[in-house]
């Protein structure tokens with residue numbers, strides 16, 4: 062796909078309207094396959110015995126999510142994609158600042174759900190200029206717990222959240238029924254495609270009960286002019302601590 066200015070402006074319009082877009086064929090498929098192999102055969106193996114709040118496992122001890130992927134060489138490589146950087150800056154209407162990288166590995170049969178949420182409830186970015194680039198390391202769709210979105214939900218601003226007690230996704234919307242007003246969509250995407258979503262759009266994913274893994278690597282950017290609201294961050298950290306303590310007891 063060619064991402065000329067006209068195409069990018071069209072994507073921006075869609076992003077502003079819906080809160081997310083799908084960008085296909087940004088990466089070389091071969092690179093994504095190599096990255097996926099490196100993840101399984103090297104990076105995740107090294108984390109096997111890692112303990113701490115930044116990694117979450119299923120009940121049978123398979124890694125479900127990793128919240129510090131910045132050091133993985135493939136995160137660095139994929140993050141360097143010039144087209145992605147240009148699109149991100151245009152969508153944010155600002156220069157971009159790196160805001161970390163995560164893995165949602167969602168293994169076959171046992172992959173955990175992510176309750177519906179807005180990323181900015183976790184991030185606490187004061188001006189809400191933030192986005193996530195969700196890169197599909199496997200095909201992702203309704204059958205294997207693909208990410209769902211509520212179209213236009215970013216227009217609601219930051220919504221109230223409550224503790225979810227789900228490992229790796231501690232927060233969820235306090236009033237989920239409010240989303241019934243909106244259209245729910247699960248983009249059907251192929252390995253190497255990506256979804257770019259606004260940090261205020263409501264999204265989540267169901268369990269993966271299929272025979273196929275559904276690995277998504279996220280790269281996140283905020284605006285250069287953005288600051289972290291430290292009071293809100295403090296509240297969130299307390300909620301997270303409570304959630305982890307309670308989860309550890311069950």
Ligand SMILES: O=C(O)CCC(=O)C(=O)O
Pocket residue numbers: 165167175180193195207208264265266277279
């Ligand atoms: O990959 C998933 O299942 C959830 C992703 C997510 O919540 C996010 O990228 O913020």
